Amino acid sequence: MSDISSLFSAKSIAVIGASANPQKLGHLVLKNIIEGGFKGKIYPVNQKGGTVLGMSCYKSLKETGGVPDLIVVIVPNWAVPATLKEAGELGVRNAIIISGGFGEVGNNDLEEEIIDIAQQYSIRILGPNCQGLIYNPNSLCASWPLISANGGMAVISQSGTIGAEIGIRAQDEGLGVSGIVSLGNKTDINELDLIEFFANDPNTASIALYIEGLKDGKRFIDLARRMGSKKPLVILKPGRSEAGREAVASHTCSLSGKSEVFEGLCKQYGLLNAKSVTELYDLLKGLSCIQPAEMENVVIVTSSGGSGILAADECAEAGLNLVRLTSDTVKEIKEHVPEHCVIKNPIDLTGDATALMYENVISKAAKDPNVDTFLVIFGDPIPGVGEAMCRLKDQIKQKLIICFLGGGDVQVEETVVMHRSGIPVYPSPERAVNVIKRIVEHSKISQEV
Amino acid sequence: MSDISSLFSAKSIAVIGASANPQKLGHLVLKNIIEGGFKGKIYPVNQKGGTVLGMSCYKSLKETGGVPDLIVVIVPNWAVPATLKEAGELGVRNAIIISGGFGEVGNNDLEEEIIDIAQQYSIRILGPNCQGLIYNPNSLCASWPLISANGGMAVISQSGTIGAEIGIRAQDEGLGVSGIVSLGNKTDINELDLIEFFANDPNTASIALYIEGLKDGKRFIDLARRMGSKKPLVILKPGRSEAGREAVASHTCSLSGKSEVFEGLCKQYGLLNAKSVTELYDLLKGLSCIQPAEMENVVIVTSSGGSGILAADECAEAGLNLVRLTSDTVKEIKEHVPEHCVIKNPIDLTGDATALMYENVISKAAKDPNVDTFLVIFGDPIPGVGEAMCRLKDQIKQKLIICFLGGGDVQVEETVVMHRSGIPVYPSPERAVNVIKRIVEHSKISQEV
Numbered sequence: 001m002s003d004i005s006s007l008f009s010a011k012s013i014a015v016i017g018a019s020a021n022p023q024k025l026g027h028l029v030l031k032n033i034i035e036g037g038f039k040g041k042i043y044p045v046n047q048k049g050g051t052v053l054g055m056s057c058y059k060s061l062k063e064t065g066g067v068p069d070l071i072v073v074i075v076p077n078w079a080v081p082a083t084l085k086e087a088g089e090l091g092v093r094n095a096i097i098i099s100g101g102f103g104e105v106g107n108n109d110l111e112e113e114i115i116d117i118a119q120q121y122s123i124r125i126l127g128p129n130c131q132g133l134i135y136n137p138n139s140l141c142a143s144w145p146l147i148s149a150n151g152g153m154a155v156i157s158q159s160g161t162i163g164a165e166i167g168i169r170a171q172d173e174g175l176g177v178s179g180i181v182s183l184g185n186k187t188d189i190n191e192l193d194l195i196e197f198f199a200n201d202p203n204t205a206s207i208a209l210y211i212e213g214l215k216d217g218k219r220f221i222d223l224a225r226r227m228g229s230k231k232p233l234v235i236l237k238p239g240r241s242e243a244g245r246e247a248v249a250s251h252t253c254s255l256s257g258k259s260e261v262f263e264g265l266c267k268q269y270g271l272l273n274a275k276s277v278t279e280l281y282d283l284l285k286g287l288s289c290i291q292p293a294e295m296e297n298v299v300i301v302t303s304s305g306g307s308g309i310l311a312a313d314e315c316a317e318a319g320l321n322l323v324r325l326t327s328d329t330v331k332e333i334k335e336h337v338p339e340h341c342v343i344k345n346p347i348d349l350t351g352d353a354t355a356l357m358y359e360n361v362i363s364k365a366a367k368d369p370n371v372d373t374f375l376v377i378f379g380d381p382i383p384g385v386g387e388a389m390c391r392l393k394d395q396i397k398q399k400l401i402i403c404f405l406g407g408g409d410v411q412v413e414e415t416v417v418m419h420r421s422g423i424p425v426y427p428s429p430e431r432a433v434n435v436i437k438r439i440v441e442h443s444k445i446s447q448e449v
Numbered sequence: 450m451s452d453i454s455s456l457f458s459a460k461s462i463a464v465i466g467a468s469a470n471p472q473k474l475g476h477l478v479l480k481n482i483i484e485g486g487f488k489g490k491i492y493p494v495n496q497k498g499g500t501v502l503g504m505s506c507y508k509s510l511k512e513t514g515g516v517p518d519l520i521v522v523i524v525p526n527w528a529v530p531a532t533l534k535e536a537g538e539l540g541v542r543n544a545i546i547i548s549g550g551f552g553e554v555g556n557n558d559l560e561e562e563i564i565d566i567a568q569q570y571s572i573r574i575l576g577p578n579c580q581g582l583i584y585n586p587n588s589l590c591a592s593w594p595l596i597s598a599n600g601g602m603a604v605i606s607q608s609g610t611i612g613a614e615i616g617i618r619a620q621d622e623g624l625g626v627s628g629i630v631s632l633g634n635k636t637d638i639n640e641l642d643l644i645e646f647f648a649n650d651p652n653t654a655s656i657a658l659y660i661e662g663l664k665d666g667k668r669f670i671d672l673a674r675r676m677g678s679k680k681p682l683v684i685l686k687p688g689r690s691e692a693g694r695e696a697v698a699s700h701t702c703s704l705s706g707k708s709e710v711f712e713g714l715c716k717q718y719g720l721l722n723a724k725s726v727t728e729l730y731d732l733l734k735g736l737s738c739i740q741p742a743e744m745e746n747v748v749i750v751t752s753s754g755g756s757g758i759l760a761a762d763e764c765a766e767a768g769l770n771l772v773r774l775t776s777d778t779v780k781e782i783k784e785h786v787p788e789h790c791v792i793k794n795p796i797d798l799t800g801d802a803t804a805l806m807y808e809n810v811i812s813k814a815a816k817d818p819n820v821d822t823f824l825v826i827f828g829d830p831i832p833g834v835g836e837a838m839c840r841l842k843d844q845i846k847q848k849l850i851i852c853f854l855g856g857g858d859v860q861v862e863e864t865v866v867m868h869r870s871g872i873p874v875y876p877s878p879e880r881a882v883n884v885i886k887r888i889v890e891h892s893k894i895s896q897e898v
Binding site: 100101104105131145157158159160161162164165168210212236238239240241242243244246247248250251252275276277278303304305306307308309310312313314315316317322339340342344346348350351379380381405406407408428429430431 | 610
């Protein structure tokens with residue numbers, strides 16, 4: 001079969017089942033392709049003709065007179081085989097089948113039929129029963145919701161919602177995704193193909209995978225190891241409980257296997273697994289910004305005493321080392337801050353801290369060779385901290401991880417500034433510390449493997 | 450000493466240290482009092498006179514010709530004693546001292562001096578070194594940031610940032626707070642006075658407390674028990690680690706004591722403790738909506754198979770019981786939903802679920818006497834679910850807890866609708882399940898105590 005990269009680089013798309021009804025996916029997907037800024041040719045196809053979103057529909061694929069690089073199929077399940085056949089005869093090589101009603105509801109014969117047609121005509125298929133594909137380097141949003149913010153994170157998901165949720169969070173926070181791919185029934189393209197694609201994709205810095213069942217565990221581990229050593233791969237695999245495994249069987253007919261086995265494999269082979277959507281996103285974000293490295297020796301710098309204490313507790317429980325500042329460092333910092341600041345670790349600059357104070361203090365403390373990581377907590381609306389951290393990032397060798405809380409509108413604005421420069425920002429101490437902890441653990445395991 | 454309720458019900462306020470400089474707290478606090486919609490008389494006082502925010506400043510408190518119910522003091526530390534004395538002589542009975550530079554930086558004599566003056570003139574003092582007070586039933590925001598959304602949650606905090614953060618989250622999510630009080634150095638009014646006030650306050654449904662050190666542990670436990678049985682009280686107390694306890698000593702000179710002791714006391718006396726800001730907010734929100742009750746027997750209803758599985762795992766690990774639906778219930782539900790829906794627990798209505806489908810299915814399942822709680826997961830932008838859940842809430846005896854993800858703008862809008870009707874909404878399965886788990890555990894302990 002052909003390489004799947006042509007799916008991502010398509011220069012022309014037909015939407016088969018384009019609809020004028022805004023409630024229908026055939027409308028929404030066409031709308032998102034247009035509003036996502038796709039630069040190639042778009043062919044809306046509806047057998048009844050008509051106009052959708054100001055575009056005249058073709059009554060069939062043939063009528064378009066072209067051979068689109070990609071078709072997006074949103075027609076009733078019984079109409080999918082004929083659609084695929086027509087496309088195959090025209091020479092189409094990539095299809096995203098959003099339509100459901102196949103193996104997932106027991107229509108195995110219909111699913112076999114489309115597999116056969118695809119093989120006969122060498123069509124690569126994503127789906128059926130999937131939420132489509134987003135690839136922002138090609139301004140391609142053949143999915144929903146519209147996630148058009150481009151960034152370094154890629155998501156491969158057996159759940160449309162979980163892929164969408166990560167995309168929404170990334171977009172809301174001034175980050176973005178390179179791609180989001182919904183796996184659906186995996187009749188052809190599966191997680192392995194996609195991990196391989198994103199691992200080799202220069203637009204992608206880190207990859208998240210939500211997966212319910214692995215068809216080929218050994219091949220998965222082999223590939224995940226090989227690709228994960230190129231590029232961070234974070235995996236969320238549910239089914240930790242009997243109840244979860246039963247639900248997996250109902251959802252995607254997957255056998256999820258015992259979670260202890262999977263967790264053991266992750267540990268053994270240096271794969272990074274997340275326990276929740278929140279952790280999946282937090283790690284994906286952290287690893288899109290930060291190369292896994294020594295991060296164990298931490299200095300906390302805060303304007304909020306309370307938040308600093310919470311972070312200190314979390315660091316201690318995570319096995320991280322709160323570095324003791326040398327007397328020279330303490331002396332030098334004290335020369336640059338008001339007397340009431342507490343120059344220990346956590347360094348508490350108190351409520352009247354400014355962006356400049358943070359910048360000065362961290363650049364002094366960065367001379368300490370024992371420090372790997374600055375956990376910087378902004379506990380008030382402090383304007384200008386975004387730019388200050390961006391300057392620092394280029395000057396110091398340590399990693400910067402930010403926690404921002406209590407900052408209202410200023411927090412939202414400054415977070416975007418930092419995210420755009422690849423500095424990860426978390427909304428609470430425990431989430432920031434957990435990311436440091438997981439990266440440290442992962443670096444250790446990876447070295448051993 | 451007088452009751453502290455007059456602090457909250459003040460009908461006239463003087464801001465001493467009002468400033469025309471927008472960078473200064475003396476500006477920000479006056480601005481927030483005005484923009485918060487305070488309906489009483491406001492006297493800006495600045496010894497140099499001048500105009501602030503369009504108001505002429507009085508050069509002294511005496512010059513105002515009135516006796517304000519409350520003064521907010523934002524002057525340099527050395528000027529605080531004279532200010533208090535002048536106020537005391539005029540007959541002022543309540544003071545919020547935002548100015549810092551007292552006991553927290555070793556100026557113990559200055560702190561003693563203001564304590565003496567306050568006692569001499571019977572002035573109740575909040576602070577010094579605090580972030581002020583918000584009380585929305587009186588449209589009073591003598592603090593920052595501006596949190597003017599009124600609601601059932603109260604926050605008492607020894608960290609200004611943590612109080613602010615909870616207020617911001619509540620306001621952003623369409624909820625609100627009755628009050629936020631920053632404790633500061635606790636020279637007079639302390640957490641016990643405030644717990645007592647909010648426990649008796651008809652405008653408050655649940656109380657959060659962030660506290661670093663307890664001066665009188667026994668009195669605290671007695672009161673927290675007594676008040677907590679009236680109204681849910683959630684406590685976040687850092688200092689679980691040695692590093693955390695050292696940081697506590699630097700921040701508020703408190704002795705935080707071993708966390709095991711505190712956690713043991715919580716268990717023994719049925720107090721609810723949180724481990725992080727996120728959990729503090731999640732529990733506070735849940736308990737402002739839901740009376741602690743039987744919640745152990747859960748049915749999950751979802752449009753996102755993946756999110757339902759994650760929730761099932763979390764429920765199993767939390768020791769909650771995923772109720773097995775009776776065959777009658779299954780049969781009745783199946784009559785009202787498309788064939789491809791999975792009617793087990795989790796009930797998976799799949800990606801084309803509508804608000805009406807959710808409403809129908811839950812009202813059928815609610816007839817099952819074994820169900821205590823519906824964990825309802827919306828995994829797409831589904832319009833109208835807010836109103837549907839509000840209707841359901843009035844019809845069924847079970848508790849409703851919502852998880853909403855992957856819903857973009859629709860999610861934001863519908864979340865506000867549900868919050869305004871007292872239905873708690875969480876952004877991920879693990880956070881929703883954790884709230885159910887903690888309320889269940891708490892109900893059991895409370896019954897035993």
